[in-house]
Structures are given as C-alpha cells and as structure tokens.
Amino acid sequence: MPAAQPAPLAAVPTAAEAESPRTIVDIRRLNLIYQTADQPVTALSDVSLSIAKGDFISLIGPSGCGKTTLMRVIADLEQPSSGDVLVNGMTPEQARLKRAYGYVFQAPALYPWRNVERNVTLPLEIMGMPAAERRTRAGEQLERVGLAGFERKFPWQLSGGMQQRVSIARALAFDPDLLLMDEPFGALDEITRDHLNVNLTRLWLRTRKTCVFVTHSIAEAVFLSTRIVVMSPRPGRILDVIDCARDLPRERTLGIRESPEFQRIAHRVREGLMEGHSYDD
Numbered sequence: 001m002p003a004a005q006p007a008p009l010a011a012v013p014t015a016a017e018a019e020s021p022r023t024i025v026d027i028r029r030l031n032l033i034y035q036t037a038d039q040p041v042t043a044l045s046d047v048s049l050s051i052a053k054g055d056f057i058s059l060i061g062p063s064g065c066g067k068t069t070l071m072r073v074i075a076d077l078e079q080p081s082s083g084d085v086l087v088n089g090m091t092p093e094q095a096r097l098k099r100a101y102g103y104v105f106q107a108p109a110l111y112p113w114r115n116v117e118r119n120v121t122l123p124l125e126i127m128g129m130p131a132a133e134r135r136t137r138a139g140e141q142l143e144r145v146g147l148a149g150f151e152r153k154f155p156w157q158l159s160g161g162m163q164q165r166v167s168i169a170r171a172l173a174f175d176p177d178l179l180l181m182d183e184p185f186g187a188l189d190e191i192t193r194d195h196l197n198v199n200l201t202r203l204w205l206r207t208r209k210t211c212v213f214v215t216h217s218i219a220e221a222v223f224l225s226t227r228i229v230v231m232s233p234r235p236g237r238i239l240d241v242i243d244c245a246r247d248l249p250r251e252r253t254l255g256i257r258e259s260p261e262f263q264r265i266a267h268r269v270r271e272g273l274m275e276g277h278s279y280d281d
C-alpha cells in the first residue's frame with residue numbers, strides 16, 4: 001500500500017489544464033482595439049499563439065506593433081476586444097489573482113527609498129507573507145540573479161544591469177511558472193546585455209520557467225529562444241514563428257552566434273521583419 005499522499009499544495013487542475021497540461025498560454029484569434037479620443041487604434045489583429053511549459057518565446061517586431069499590448073493581455077492589464085486567452089488553463093484575471101506570472105517591465109521600476117532586499121520583498125509583503133520568510137525568499141532570488149551580498153544597497157547605488165537583475169529577482173519572488181519580460185535589457189550596452197543573456201539562459205535552464213520575452217534585437221532573440229514570434233507593423237499580426245530549439249542546443253554559449261545554424265535563423269527573422277515592413281512610407 002502506498003503511503004497516504006499529502007494534500008496537494010496547488011489547486012486542483014481545471015478541465016482545460018487536465019486536457020492540455022503542457023500549454024501555459026493559449027491565445028486564440030485575439031483582437032485588441034484601443035478606444036482613443038480621436039479614433040480607435042487596432043493594436044492586435046487575429047493573433048493566435050500557444051506557449052508550452054518550458055518554452056522561451058521571444059516577441060520581435062517594429063515599434064508600436066503591439067508586443068507590450070500582447071504581454072499586458074496575458075498579464076490581465078488589458079482586455080481583449082475579442083478572442084480567447086487562457087493562462088495555465090485559467091482566464092488572465094484568475095491567473096493574476098493566483099499570481100501565475102511575474103512581470104519584468106522595460107524600466108526596472110524599483111522604489112528608490114527601498115533597499116534591494118525590500119524591493120524584492122514588496123510583492124511578498126503585499127501578499128502578507130511573514131517577514132522572516134520574505135527575507136529568505138529575497139535572498140534566494142538575489143542569489144539566482146548573481147546579486148547575493150547586495151541586499152542593503154539602494155537601487156541608485158547599482159548599475160542599470162544590476163537594477164534589471166533586481167527586477168527579475170522581484171518577478172521571481174513568488175516563484176511563478178511564467179515570466180513575462182518586456183525588453184528588460186533594451187537600455188543596456190551590448191557587453192552587459194551579452195552577459196545578462198548568458199545569465200538568463202542559465203536561469204531558465206535551471207528553473208525550467210516558461211518565458212515570454214520582448215526584444216528588438218535579432219541576436220538576443222535567437223540566442224535566448226526556443227521559438228521566435230515575428231510580428232508585423234501595427235496592427236500586430238504574427239508573420240512567422242521560428243523554431244530555434246530544433247537546430248540549436250538548449251544550453252548555449254555566446255560562441256554559438258558564429259554558427260551557421262544561428263546565422264540561418266537570424267536571417268529568417270530579418271527576412272520576416274523586412275517582409276512585414278514597408279520601407280517606402
């Protein structure tokens with residue numbers, strides 16, 4: 001006789017989860033129109049995308065094509081005009097209430113009056129977690145992003161790259177399965193960005209999180225991703241979904257960028273972006 005199982009810590013899976021346990025984000029025929037004072041702005045048009053557990057998806061496309069909007073829909077910060085979105089088999093609102101995801105914004109958005117540790121513990125404080133547990137969690141997450149020992153520093157005492165790592169640690173604090181990152185390294189110099197890309201890919205391999213990542217850099221997208229979603233100019237549509245996991249190993253070092261496989265994928269992304277873009281405007 002097997003020993004009695006302890007009560008499950010997580011909620012019982014919904015019917016949708018049970019049917020498709022590996023699908024973390026399921027977007028079907030999504031349209032989003034912003035109502036503005038002068039005229040409606042169609043930001044997303046007929047977007048369908050299925051993201052599997054453990055995927056690292058990059059969204060790439062011209063400025064204003066709806067990448068942030070798409071992330072905000074997944075995070076329940078925007079409401080679709082039509083279409084269906086499921087996150088972990090739940091509506092985005094249910095997923096938000098269950099803290100199914102962590103969100104890293106384009107700017108680190110840290111509070112200057114809180115030290116590094118207290119920035120990371122803020123969402124845990126809001127959750128009502130006891131102080132000692134909050135500190136332990138913050139320590140673990142800061143260690144993960146290579147910032148152990150910086151707990152007492154203030155954001156303004158850190159470099160831009162370190163600040164972004166603090167915001168990644170904060171997004172990881174309640175250990176969500178899904179990490180949404182909107183151009184987290186966009187404002188950094190190339191060397192720092194390379195370094196953080198290597199760290200992020202290691203973190204992803206170690207934690208097996210599902211990541212959705214927005215970038216304007218083709219090299220960054222190819223280096224990090226299992227799949228790259230190429231979007232058209234506004235209204236954002238999906239032009240191409242490129243599988244990087246087939247030809248590139250999961251564990252990657254920067255040297256891989258010189259490989260013919262890497263170059264071939266980068267070329268296809270570039271072609272997709274050029275095809276979708278009219279340079280005659």
Ligand SMILES: Nc1ncnc2c1ncn2[C@@H]1O[C@H](COP(=O)(O)OP(=O)(O)OP(=O)(O)O)[C@@H](O)[C@H]1O
Nearest residue numbers: 034036041043062063064065066067068069070234
């Ligand atoms: N709150 C809003 N109200 C009205 N229009 C909006 C709103 N937010 C975004 N838009 C418009 O929707 C379109 C998509 O915006 P979004 O921020 O998603 O683009 P993006 O792909 O993230 O661009 P970037 O690469 O510059 O960050 C843009 O044309 C933008 O002007």
Ligand SMILES: [Mg+2]
Nearest residue numbers: 067068069182
């Ligand atoms: Mg954006």
